[in-house]
Every structure is written in structure tokens, then in C-alpha cells.
Amino acid sequence: MIELKHISKKFGDRNILSDVSSVFGKGQVNLVIGGSGSGKTVLMKCMVGLLEVDEGEILYDNRNFSSLDFKERTPFRKEIGMVFQGGALFDSLDVEKNVMFPLSMFTDMSYEEKMERVNFCLHRVNLVNVNKLQPSELSGGMKKRVAIARAIAPNPKYLFCDEPNSGLDPRTSIVIDNLIKEITLEYDITTVINTHDMNSVLEIGDKITYLHQGKKWWEGTAEEILRTDNKELNGFIFASKLAQSIKKVV
Amino acid sequence: MRWLFHFGQYWLFMKRMMTRPEKFSIYWKQFLRECDNFGYGSLGIVALVSIFTGAVITIQTIYNLTNPLIPMYSVGIVARDSIILEFSPTIICLVLAGKIGSNITSEIGTMRVTEQIDALEIMGINSAAYLVLPKITAAMFIFPFVILLSAFLGITGGYLAGTLTGKISSADFIYGLQNNFIPYNVVFALIKSFVFAYIITTVASYHGFHTQGGALEVGKSSTYAVVYSSILILIGDYVLTQLLLV
């Protein structure tokens, strides 16, 4: 469980996040949705400690994270996995070494044990026979999946994904969504996903938080989102004609 | 005022970097990889530049030696001293600042803008130490060897150019090389290459690490890295000569 208490963040004198509070539960997929530039990535980077919050607190299972310095956060880091918006694979390493990297860095596993874990994780994201490929030889969807494999390799307790399915075809997107959902349930981890994909919202969202101009505008479940009368949220979700016709049916 | 900001940020970066590596075996692998990259990878250009510049220095010295009172073997002395004192450690390091410096900046800069550095930080790795420390130590270890090789090739180039054109006899040139040789000059050259290795790798890493934006900015950072490390090498050359030689 991750708790955000009154998070605020400024860049210069621009308020990017203002007074955001929320609770992201364990064993469920928590979605943060919002338009481009609404502050989703900034919020996620604050949560994992890549950016420092100006005000507010972040608690990981009741342990205060935001007040710690780089060294003190080390034990938390080993429990955090993150998938970046662009994948962020190490391009000097092949697929196998990318996934193995966190294991080599922080565990004393033997090479065989590491290989077993790597193959397990790659298999988990439906990637076979790509072990020796370089990141530059992968398609966008494969990169995302390798990034997910790398994030889950050390068995994290908290998984963060920044737009895991942006730029993917609808089919692969669903595969990735379901994969994240399965992993979340299977290992009972706390998962936070940034997205603006409405499919994901309806398919896998256990809890949805809507950000608008750096403020939390709405939160609730996937069922509730279809019936909401919040104007901004409706404008955001039902922007397309297809979505509007769904709204009528519901 | 901008340079003052960079100066401060550079030292903070140095401080961040100076920590014990997370895992020594990984650090060691990186170190060897960089040694290969910086040393073996630069041999071609270093050899080419050294041989030709050595040849040019020799021919020009002969050309300027019109006074019959000055013995011919002084060509060997001049070639030896200018190559060991100035040409090999300084000019070759300027060439390497272009080759290795821009390479380091674009590598680290690309990692920055594609969030690979963030990915390292998330895992709890001190990215500055992990990425930069092996490069600095590898360069400081390997540059002195490169410079020694360069001096040897430069003098060989001079010897070949002088003797093959028949402008100086082999005996004269070799006598000049041995005449009044000061071993400390070689030590001085090695100290310089050591310091310049530090300048090139830290300045280049600093610029890569603090790149913001995209591919365009990575290119700009590489240019800055080469320009600033070249300026610092020239200033450092003057300071070291003043301190250690005069």
C-alpha cells in the first residue's frame, strides 16, 4: 500500500502538482489517468524518489519514504520496480543482460540461478528466442515487455508503469495490460500505472485517480467512471465518438 | 556567472561519484571494457598523428637549421624534447579529448535523455559512480601507456623522415636523441597525461550527465565537452609546466 499525503511539486514557480492525496492499495491495479501534461509522470517520479516533493509525505506500507535521503532509501529501492515511458533499456546490453542486471547488482545468485530467473521473466512477458538481441533490434512493444521483465525480475513489492501501452497496437496493449494485472494478483504487489488508454481503464483498473492540471479531480472504480457526472472527467474519457456511443448504451 | 554555476555543480558531481562501487566484480568488468575502448580503440589515430607530427617536427627543425655552427645532431635533441615534453602529452590528449570525450558525453547523455540513468537510480545504484568511475580510472591508467607509445612513434616518425630523405644521418639523429637526455621529462609527460585523462573523462561525463532534452542537446553537450576539456587541458598544461618544470 502506498499513501500520498498532500503532495505538491513546483518547477520554478509553476505548480505542477498541488495537494494530491491518495491511497494505492495492495494486490490491485491503481491507475492514474489524465491528459498530456497533467502531471502523471511527475507524480510517479516523486513516488519513486527520482524527484523530490516540495510538500507532503509518501508512505510505503506506513514507512515514510519522502523524508529519507538517497542512502536511507536503498532498502526501498530493492522493493521497487519501474517501467519507464520509453522503456529505458540499457542499450549497451542485450535483452538477457538487461533483465539480469538488477539480479547481478543486488543478489548473490549463481549464474545458473540468474539465467533461470531471466528466462522465467521473459517467458512471463511472452518473449522467447530474443535473449541475445540488442535493444535496437526490438520493436516498441517488445521493448516495453523487456522493460516489464526487468522490473519484475527482482520480485518487487511495488510496481510502477508509466504508460506501458502507449504507442502499441490494441492487441499487444491488451496482452500487456493483462500481464500486469496477473502479476499484480499473483504476487500480491502494489501496482501503479499511468495511462490515457481507456481500454486499460475499463479492463484492469481497480482504482482510478484522475489528474487534471496537477490536481486530483476524481477517484473511483471502473464501474463508477462510466456513471460519473464530473464534467472534466467526462470530457476526458468520452472524448471520442466511439466512447460517447458507449456512454449512451451504459 | 554561468561558469560559476557549472564549477559548483561539477564539484558536487565529483563528490557524488566518489563512493565505494556497489559490486566490485561488475566495476572491474567495466574498467577492463573502458581500458580496451580508450587504449586499444585509440591506437589507430594516435599512431597516425604521432608518426606524421614527429616527421614534420624533424623536417622543420632541419629546414630551420641554417647556422653551420650548430651541430646536426641537435635535430635529434629538438625532436626528442618537443615530442616528449609537449607534443605527445598535450597534442595527443587534445586529439583524445575530441575522440574519447565526445564519445563519453554522447554515451552518457543518451542514457540521460532516454531515462536509462533514472532506471539505474530506481534500482538504487549510484549512477554517477557506476557510469563514470570506471571511465576515469581506466583513462588514468591507460593514458600514460598511450602517451609513451605516442612518443616512441613520434620519434620513430622523425627518424624515418630525416634519414629516408637523406637530410640527416642515422648516427647524428641517434646521437642527438641520447645527448643530455633527462629522464624526468618522461615522468613529467606521464604526470601530464594522467591529469589530462582526469580532465577529459570528468568534463565529458559531467556534460553527458547533465544533458537535458533530446538528441539535439546530446550533440550540443558533446561539443561543449570537447571545447571545455580542450581549454582546461591547455590551461592545465601551462600550470603544470610552471609548477613542475620551471
Ligand SMILES: Nc1ncnc2c1ncn2[C@@H]1O[C@H](COP(=O)(O)OP(=O)(O)OP(=O)(O)O)[C@@H](O)[C@H]1O
Ligand atoms: N524536469 C522538468 N522541468 C520543468 N518542467 C517539467 C519537468 N518535467 C515535467 N515538467 C512539466 O510538468 C508538467 C507535467 O508533465 P508530465 O510529464 O508529468 O505530464 P504527463 O501527465 O506525464 O503527460 P504525458 O501523458 O504526455 O506523458 C508539464 O507541463 C511539463 O512541462
Ligand SMILES: [Mg+2]
Ligand atoms: Mg508522462
